[in-house]
Amino acid sequence: MKESDIEALDVKIGISVHRLLLFKQRLAEILNRYETKEPDEIKKKIERREIPSHPSYEDYLDALACKLELKSLWTKLEIDINNLKAIAI
Numbered sequence: 203m204k205e206s207d208i209e210a211l212d213v214k215i216g217i218s219v220h221r222l223l224l225f226k227q228r229l230a231e232i233l234n235r236y237e238t239k240e241p242d243e244i245k246k247k248i249e250r251r252e253i254p255s256h257p258s259y260e261d262y263l264d265a266l267a268c269k270l271e272l273k274s275l276w277t278k279l280e281i282d283i284n285n286l287k288a289i290a291i
Contacts, residue, residue, distance in 0.1 A: 211286055218279045222272065229268040232261050241265035 236244045236253060244262040247253045 208286075208289055211282060211289075215279065215282050215286065218275055218282065222275045222279065225268045225271050225275065229265055229272065232265045232268070235261065241269060 232244075233239060233241070236247060236258065238244055238247070241262055244253075244258055244265060248255050248258055248262070
């Protein structure tokens with residue numbers, strides 16, 4: 203692998219880590235706002251009428267999207283790190 207390929211992979215990993223932290227922070231902000239640990243708990247609070255459906259339902263959907271994106275980012279990051287390990291060995 204060329205040096206430029208290694209540098210590109212390094213940049214890609216850095217961007218992925220940055221995005222991972224941003225989505226993690228966004229998810230934490232939403233969950234903290236509703237004093238929950240999981241997005242589904244927000245939905246349950248809405249269903250029990252403990253919180254108003256607007257804007258909490260939109261926040262619930264946003265939290266779900268954040269969780270999905272985090273899962274995807276972790277998978278991609280693990281692949282890229284393993285690729286970098288293979289090069290470094």
